[in-house]
Amino acid sequence: MALSILGVALGVAVVVGIDLANSSARTAFRLSTETVAGRATHAIVPGSGLLADDTYRNLRADSGLRNAAPVLEGHIRAGSASGPVLQVLGIDPLAEEPFRSYTGGPEGELDLGAFLGPQRTGLISRSTAQGLGIQSGDDLTTFREGKSSSIRILDIIDPDPGFSEASLENLIVVDIATAQALLESPGKLSRIDLILSKEEQGDKIAVLEDVLPPGARIEAASARSSTLDQMTQAFSLNLTAMSLLAMVVGMFLIYNTMTFSVVQRRGLIGRLRGIGVTSSEIFGLILGEAAVVGLIGSAIGMVAGVALGSVLIDLVTRSINDLYFTVRIQDLNITPLGLAKGVLVGLGTTVLAAFAPAREATRTMPSTALRRSEDESRLEARRGLLAGSGLILGILGALVLRTSGESIAFSYVGILFVILATSLWVPFLVDSGSRAVRPLMGRLFGVVGRMAASGIHHSLSRSAVAIAALTVAVAATSGVGIMVDSFRTTVDTWLRYSLEADVYISPPGMVFRRNDATIDTAVEERIRSMEGVSETYSVRTAHVLIDGRMSDLIVTEPRDSDLEPGRYKELPDFDHREAMTARDVVMVSEPYAFRFGTQVGDFLEIATSDGPRPFEVGAIYYDYASDLGVVQMARSRYEFHFDDRQVSGLAVYAADGVDVDDLIDNLTSVTANDQGLLIRSNRSLRQASLDVFDQTFTVTAVLRLLTILVAFIGVLTALMALQLERAREISVLRANGMTPSQVHRMVTTQTGLMGLLSGLLSVPLGLLLAWLLIFVINQRSFGWTLQFEIDLMVLGQAVLLAVIAALLAGWFPGRSMSRMNATEALRFE
Amino acid sequence: MLHVSNLRKSYSEGSSQRDVLSDVSFIINRGELIVLLGRSGSGKSTLLNMISGMDVPTTGSIEFEGQDLTNMSDTARTLFRRKHLGIIFQSFNLIPTLTVEENILLPLELTGTANQEQRQLALDVLREVNLGDRGDSFPDRLSGGEQQRVAIARALAHKPSLILADEPTGNLDFRTADTVMDILQRLVHDERRTMLVATHDRDIIRLADRVLELQGGKLKDVTPAAQHEAAQKEAAQQDVEAADNASPGV
Incomplete structure (x- = not known):
């Protein structure tokens, strides 16, 4: 049960971690957008490049525009060429007051003479100053596009009412002229902020549009903060899908534990039924138990998720900064809603996974306590039915994939169907596979090998679920691995023919x-x-x-x-x-x-x-x-x-x-x-590009590792359950002269074989997942044409990974079984 | 052949010690068939565990053909068991993942040194228990009587010097139990094997050379079987009900 809680906790941690990283990036961007927008309702923005600053003067003079403030925005680095990024907000303090009170304004305490004077000066928040190790009156060296400059920190600013200190994080407020000098945009503006009341919006916008320079337009302030969502939608969604995969693998683990818990207590359930407990009460009891496991697991998972989120946020931020826009996130945005999502996923998954075992428990008749062998016989009889259901589910998955249009979310639902369909085939394939290799195992390892092979199909209800969990996790790893490899090869080929010159120069x-x-x-x-x-x-x-x-x-x-x-x-x-x-x-x-x-x-x-x-x-x-x-x-x-x-x-x-x-x-x-300037040879630019590519997939690698860890716990749980169930068999073997080391070897051989079967089954599923990721998910997310590169090394590593994971998971149960007190289990009856 | 001296086994129960076996001493000679009688909790299981080397006594010694089991390591006792002992359980305890033939060859296979002749001899035992045609079957395909015959074959296949049997007929009906005991006795007597049978089945007593009786962890009586049988018959006449209520477990 503890391992099951750990499995739920890991799954929830991954989901919460990714969600926190994504939402923190989104919040940080929105906060910075809203902070710099202040109380502006609209902004005049250029169609391309920047606005000429006489646009602002002309609008005030010709159109009688009053509630307007010019802004020039950009980014610089503080301290060194690779130092932290600061967002520069260039403003006109005389026009500022209705917009942003933190900028001091003419009524505030800002020393206008110094702020507008010849010396470049700026205002920063307390936490930013602390982060940079500077204070009011210090000079800050800044870097941009390979050139350095210096700004004197004039004062420390506080956020507007209703905004947190974080809203001013990494912001430096300067006079427009200073911003134009720092950002090398003389006579230019990024935008002109406007405050338009609801009544004047229609008419005023129409009047303004007539006098705007070519290309410029009026944009609602709210439109800017949705930019991130649009830009990173596919990126975030794919990360979320990967995080949910860990939870899917966790489902197998929970299913296994709950089934074991039901089977183990069949006698007790039978007695409860005998004294008048109804089948629906038994059902509720088992689901209630699962809910407790889910709640405890989710609670632990949330705490771990916050810790994981703080690691992942660096990776996610780095990718966003490489690919989309500059954003600096210092704090995790932990919201009750974000954590509630984690609980919902953890609890929902656990109860869903426990549904079948709970239903099974209601079938225990008061007069009988079924034996495990009957369970196994039943599963053996059902394996064909399960495979048939898998076939139908697979067809359903293909239909979902085919009919889901461009929807990435539905594509993932289709992929989930394909994964579950494969899992339903696992009992049939494992049963046939372990029977087929039995003679070979006998030749290789003697009676220990034969028992190891037979042990798998003999306890199919336990081993098949563990193998399915490991298969899915390893297939996901190899599938994503092949996708990343294919992607990398495509990018590398493209870079080779795109980068023809000898040297590339850029700021x-x-x-x-x-x-x-x-x-x-x-x-x-x-x-x-x-x-x-x-x-x-x-x-x-x-x-x-x-x-x-x-x-x-x-x-x-x-x-x-x-x-x-x-x-x-x-x-x-x-x-x-x-x-x-x-x-x-x-x-x-x-x-x-x-x-x-x-x-x-x-x-x-x-x-x-x-x-x-x-x-x-x-x-x-x-x-x-x-x-x-x-x-x-x-x-x-x-x-x-x-x-x-x-x-x-x-x-x-x-x-x-x-x-x-x-x-x-x-x-x-x-x-x-x-x-x-950055002056790079053809080869080093290509390498730098590939480094950025690799960095983008670091998050994926972390998620793959965590998914394997959940599967590893799944195998461990299954083996521990087997250990309890096989206590008598091991005792008989010990009584017949099997030494502790032979017991350990038998368990290790069996888990190794389980790993090998998982690894082999993961190969076709991994290839299928890679194909779906490349030709469905990638196509629908980004529209790229990628080569499908099958690296045999990746597949080989997947098989090896499955075997190693299984062997590691089998080590402790093997050791326990070999040290088991045989007399306790045997008791000579 | 087997020399048990001053055997004591005690378990801790909180701060006190509880003796399960106390001062048990007896000798079993080669070729003897000994029946071990006793009610539930009398210490029969513990005694069999000690003799099989699956557990060690608190004090005392168990010497088997000059070797003291109590001084051996767990692995050494296992190897001793593998070579010298055959064990028959009440619940048959065949290995479900192995075929009948593989179950029988198990003790030999575990040595890793079994030759073809030894294997053939082991399979001959299967024929002797009249299951020569079921070698490829898995245990769950056999009836209770057949499973116990396989268990007997497995216990004898590697030619052990001592056979320990725990209620070998406990899970069988009367007729099947008779058949199984006949086979067991024939195989043991034919090859002059030594056997210790824990049972409450009085029909088995008639096959025994001697009877050991445990009461509250102490050896109450060691009597020739015939003498014991006569005494028991007399007692049974007086208290049939008490005899019937005796626990079937050991």
């Missing part, structure tokens, strides 16, 4: 996969004209309003290799590369086409500097850098439509005879004084 950015930092124009010119450089091409990443959504626009210069058809998922019947430089034609990445249903020949409305313009989709290309999807535009068209000449990265080809390492050294020394 250090905040988000690895969405780096919109820019290279200083003078530095760019110097690199392009440097000796040893034969050719360069640039990349610019911009965030632009495309079809009403802020999307990433990748601006590139044409290359010959762009013509390789292997790079494209869909091509038009004209030369799209030529069309992209000659007219308004763009390409979209595969995930973009998937997310928004874009096809070749469609038109996208892109907010250019001159206002929205239609661009034809010329091709759909393979891209694995962003699951959010990107649109690619030729540099010449971008410069034609956008008032932006900057580049985010440069790809450099070394001239003939120039050593790449020497070139990197030269590039570093030439640029070091102006901008600290």
Whole structure:
């Protein structure tokens, strides 16, 4: 029972841990968005890039706009180039008061003279100051895009009423001019915050829209906080699904324990029935017992989940920061609702798993106490029926998968059906398998081997459930392993043909996969004209309003290799590369086409500097850098439509005879004084990309490990139950001359064989799960085309993992059985 | 052959000690068939546990052909048991995961050194208990009488010097019990084996050479079987009911 509680606790811990990590990331982002939005109801935002700050002046002067405040936002690093990220909030203190009281405002205690003066000054919260080890009056060194700067901390600020200290975490409030200098955006604004009453919203918005610069629009403040949900929806959902897998494996464990508990007390139940306890009361008793196990397990699981959450949150945050946006989470967002979910999952799963054993208990007749052998005979008779039910459930799973459209949640339901269907086949396969290997086991290990093989099918009701739990856990591990391997191989292949240049140069950015930092124009010119450089091409990443959504626009210069058809998922019947430089034609990445249903020949409305313009989709290309999807535009068209000449990265080809390492050294020394750039060889950039890829899947690896741990406990529980049930048999063997070491060897051989059977059964299920993850879940989550790479090593490791897990789980029961007092069990009757 | 001297076995019950066996001494000679009588709780189980080496006495010694079991380690006692003893249980206790043939060969197989001739001799015993055609069956396919015959075959197959039988007919009907005892006696007598049978079945007493009777952990009587039988018949006449109510368990 204790192991069962541990199983529930582990399952709940994984679910709570992941939920906490996900919700904490979401809350941290929402909190920071709401904090900086303050009491603003709306904001004027640009279609692409930033707003010119005269927009604000013109609106106040021409439209009589009063409740408006200019904002320039961005991120910097504090202390060092790899220090903690701070969110910069550039404000005009004279316009601030209706919006954010924590910024001090003209009525507050803020020293306006110093705040607006020539010295760069800023305000930070108490906890942020403590975290950075600075106080009011200190200078803080900041880094951005490879350049350093300094800000004097003018004062410590407190949050607005109703907001916690955490809402100001990692925020630095500066004057607009300071923000423009820090973020190298002179004369620019991120947005203009507005407070519009309900009455004036309709008319005022219409009036404002008429005078807004091209591309700019008015957005409700609430729209911004939903960005995270949209961006990370698939990411979070897949993590949640993985966490629920541990609970599914836990179900087998609970089922096994509750069945054992019922079987063990058949006599007692029979006596209770004899003295007048009804079958429904027995049913309630068993379910009540399961509920207690579920409650205790859930309570322990919640505590462990909070601990696990604090570990997972680092991994989740790192992935979000690499892939989506900058967010810093310091505290776990523990809410009663989050914990209640854990209890619900733990309790619900336990009661559900105990349902069948409880029903079984009600069938115990007052006059009889069934023997275990009858249970085994019944299961043996039912194994065909179970396999048949498995077949039906499998077909049902396939139907769910086929008819669930694009729903990821329903896809997982379909996968759950497939897993359960396989589990129902386990008794049949284990029975047949253990009978088939019996002669071989006899030849290899003698009578001990034969008994080990027979022991499995002889106690099928116990061993099949344990093997099913281990099979599912190992299959999930190998399935996810194959998926990750396939994904990695695809990404590696893609990187190999995408990264053709010898050296890649970019400023250090905040988000690895969405780096919109820019290279200083003078530095760019110097690199392009440097000796040893034969050719360069640039990349610019911009965030632009495309079809009403802020999307990433990748601006590139044409290359010959762009013509390789292997790079494209869909091509038009004209030369799209030529069309992209000659007219308004763009390409979209595969995930973009998937997310928004874009096809070749469609038109996208892109907010250019001159206002929205239609661009034809010329091709759909393979891209694995962003699951959010990107649109690619030729540099010449971008410069034609956008008032932006900057580049985010440069790809450099070394001239003939120039050593790449020497070139990197030269590039570093030439640029070091102006901008600290990341200058990487083709190989190291590819490695860095793969490192980020691997890091993204670290959470998955942790979850896989925990699932195996739950299965391990499942096997241990089953073996401990067997130990109790086989006490007499072991005593007879001891009486007939079996030594303690032979008993241990027999148990070990049996558990090893159980592990081997689990491992072998996990191979087809693992392959099926990998196929479903790649072609169903990945397709419906991200839309990527992945190669299906079967690494025999992964499958071999899965079998080995199952055997090792089973052997480890069997060690303690084996030891106990070998040390058992044979006379106690035998008693010579 | 078997020399039991001053055997005492006590268990702790809280702060006090309770003697289950106390000062038990007897000798069993080669080829003898001894019946051990006693009511429930008289110490028969404990005595069999000691003689089989599955448990050790608190004091006293058990010498079997010159070897003192009480000085041996658990493994050494197991190896001794494997080689010298055959045990027959009331509930047959066949290994359900092994076939009839494998059950019989079990003690030999555990040695890991059994040769073909030994195996053949073991299988001959199966024929002698009239189950030669059931070698491939699993125990759950056999009747109670058949299972006990297999258990007898298993106890004799490796040619042990001493056979311990615990209520060998306790779970069988009268006719089957007769058949089983006939087989057992024939096999034991034919090869001049030594056997200690714990039972309350008075029909078995007639087959015995001597009768040992335990009462409250003490050896009350060691008498030749014929003498014991006569005394018992007389007592039975006087108190049939008491004899009938005697516990079937040992």
